[in-house]
Amino acid sequence: EIVLTQSPGTLSLSPGERATLSCRASQSVSSSYLAWYQQKPGQAPRLLIYGASSRATGIPDRFSGSGSGTDFTLTISRLEPEDFAVYYCQQYGSSPQGTFGQGTKVEIK
Amino acid sequence: QVQLVQSGAEVKKPGASVKVSCKASGYTFTSYDINWVRQATGQGLEWMGWMNPNSGNTGYAQKFQGRVTMTRNTSISTAYMELSSLRSEDTAVYYCARGYIREPFDYWGQGTLVTVSS
Numbered sequence: 001e002i003v004l005t006q007s008p009g010t011l012s013l014s015p016g017e018r019a020t021l022s023c024r025a026s027q028s029v030s031s032s033y034l035a036w037y038q039q040k041p042g043q044a045p046r047l048l049i050y051g052a053s054s055r056a057t058g059i060p061d062r063f064s065g066s067g068s069g070t071d072f073t074l075t076i077s078r079l080e081p082e083d084f085a086v087y088y089c090q091q092y093g094s095s096p097q098g099t100f101g102q103g104t105k106v107e108i109k
Numbered sequence: 110q111v112q113l114v115q116s117g118a119e120v121k122k123p124g125a126s127v128k129v130s131c132k133a134s135g136y137t138f139t140s141y142d143i144n145w146v147r148q149a150t151g152q153g154l155e156w157m158g159w160m161n162p163n164s165g166n167t168g169y170a171q172k173f174q175g176r177v178t179m180t181r182n183t184s185i186s187t188a189y190m191e192l193s194s195l196r197s198e199d200t201a202v203y204y205c206a207r208g209y210i211r212e213p214f215d216y217w218g219q220g221t222l223v224t225v226s227s
Contacts, residue, residue, distance in 0.1 A: 044206075044220055045204075045214075046217075092214075096168070097156075100146075103153045
């Protein structure tokens with residue numbers, strides 16, 4: 001079973017700054033079947049990135065994903081007030097197919 | 110537009126079972142899997158399993174094997190997740206989410222709070 005480890009646990013930044021979130025897998029994620037989700041308090045998660053680097057429908061281009069194999073990154077180029085939330089990575093290429101990382105909280109500094 | 114609408118909050122006693130529903134609209138129900146994910150208060154996302162509405166085939170996370178059952182009623186485009194032998198640690202928000210083999214979860218239900226308390 002693939003284990004996903006996200007870092008840091010919490011990222012304290014100001015609006016306008018760049019955020020870099022990491023997701024490391026315990027073994028290679030096949031064909032970059034790696035997704036990122038954003039979750040705000042009281043809401044369901046929202047798909048941001050799939051296939052490691054493809055933006056989901058309607059996601060602003062300040063969100064970008066990169067990486068392959070075991071190391072993946074979500075970058076938010078310039079934080080907007082609505083971007084402060086918790087972010088989860090997920091691998092969906094190997095069984096069990098829905099494994100999530102433990103999350104990174106992006107908070108206002 | 111694609112929507113997944115879940116049933117309302119539940120309060121159950123330890124040892125009981127709960128059945129949560131997820132009604133799909135805006136797409137062909139049998140063309141995508143339904144996954145179930147739960148989240149305890151202040152905690153992360155925990156995948157529970159998947160069901161293919163066309164075949165009825167299921168796959169469950171090892172942690173929930175023997176306690177969870179995922180079913181569907183295709184005539185009303187609704188998926189169900191039943192969790193038995195409830196304990197306090199099962200208190201969480203339960204989400205359904207649309208997905209498929211090697212596809213991410215692109216649409217989610219609004220969540221159903223299940224509280225297990227004596």
